[in-house]
Amino acid sequence: MLIELTDQPIDVAATIAAVEAEGAGAVNAFIGTVRNQSTGRPVVRLHYEAYDAMAVHQMRLVAEQAQEKWPMLQKIAVVHRKGTLEIGHVAVVVAVSTPHRAESFAACQFIIDTLKKVVPIWKKEEFEDGQVWVAAHP
Amino acid sequence: MKLKLSLFGITKEIVGSSELELTAPDTQSVAGLMEQLRTQYPKLRDLTSCAVAVNSEYAADDYQLHERDEIALIPPVSGG
Numbered sequence: 001m002l003i004e005l006t007d008q009p010i011d012v013a014a015t016i017a018a019v020e021a022e023g024a025g026a027v028n029a030f031i032g033t034v035r036n037q038s039t040g041r042p043v044v045r046l047h048y049e050a051y052d053a054m055a056v057h058q059m060r061l062v063a064e065q066a067q068e069k070w071p072m073l074q075k076i077a078v079v080h081r082k083g084t085l086e087i088g089h090v091a092v093v094v095a096v097s098t099p100h101r102a103e104s105f106a107a108c109q110f111i112i113d114t115l116k117k118v119v120p121i122w123k124k125e126e127f128e129d130g131q132v133w134v135a136a137h138p
Numbered sequence: 139m140k141l142k143l144s145l146f147g148i149t150k151e152i153v154g155s156s157e158l159e160l161t162a163p164d165t166q167s168v169a170g171l172m173e174q175l176r177t178q179y180p181k182l183r184d185l186t187s188c189a190v191a192v193n194s195e196y197a198a199d200d201y202q203l204h205e206r207d208e209i210a211l212i213p214p215v216s217g218g
Contacts, residue, residue, distance in 0.1 A: 032218050048217070049146055049147055050146075050217075051144065051146050051191070051210055051212070053194055054191055054194040054210065055217075057194045057195075058194070080217060080218075091217075091218065092217065092218050112218060115217060115218055116215070116216075116217060116218040117215070118196075118215065119215060119217050120146065120191065120210070120212050120215055120217075121215060121216070121217030121218075122146060122147035122148070122213070122215060122216055122217070123216040123217065124147070133147050133148040133151075133213070133216070134214075134216035135186060135214040135215075135216045136147065136148040136185055136186060136213055136214055136216075137184055137185060137186060138186050
């Protein structure tokens with residue numbers, strides 16, 4: 001299990017390679033990237049802040065939950081970046097390997113969806129005319 | 139008792155610091171702490187939600203805080 005929070009660019013190929021397994025017939029990866037707009041408003045860049053210790057702990061818990069739900073999971077990698085990211089940069093990579101493809105899609109989606117709900121990482125969108133913490137206000 | 143809080147994201151901006159020390163009743167609960175904070179920093183009331191983490195776990199409203207707990211405010215997360 002590879003769980004990492006980094007302020008350096010994520011090595012996507014290395015993250016995917018980390019889940020290679022002889023028992024795997026499928027490797028599934030989700031790569032989250034920085035989009036150039038938010039609800040139609042041009043985004044200049046994003047700033048990610050994390051509660052490091054808890055973020056890594058919660059990322060591990062999510063991966064462990066996936067392992068319980070899909071015992072056939074061979075390997076799991078979850079790497080999240082923090083700091084300032086420009087458009088197109090990779091913010092997060094989730095990679096899993098399983099014997100067959102159906103579970104790889106399901107497990108990968110479960111991990112990224114749950115990560116977005118529970119892992120204490122915050123994203124601030126920078127616009128031409130201001131900055132907004134995503135989801136902070138109704 | 140004295141409690142020490144870590145603040146992140148929007149809560150860090152509202153409080154104006156990444157750390158906060160405050161005095162609370164000895165039997166203060168998570169819900170009580172949040173009420174204490176919302177009184178002191180009314181802008182916390184405007185947030186979509188605000189959870190409290192104790193020692194890297196999400197804490198229930200009725201959890202009774204201890205002086206040595208590592209406490210953090212968790213405004214709506216937005217990773218990914």
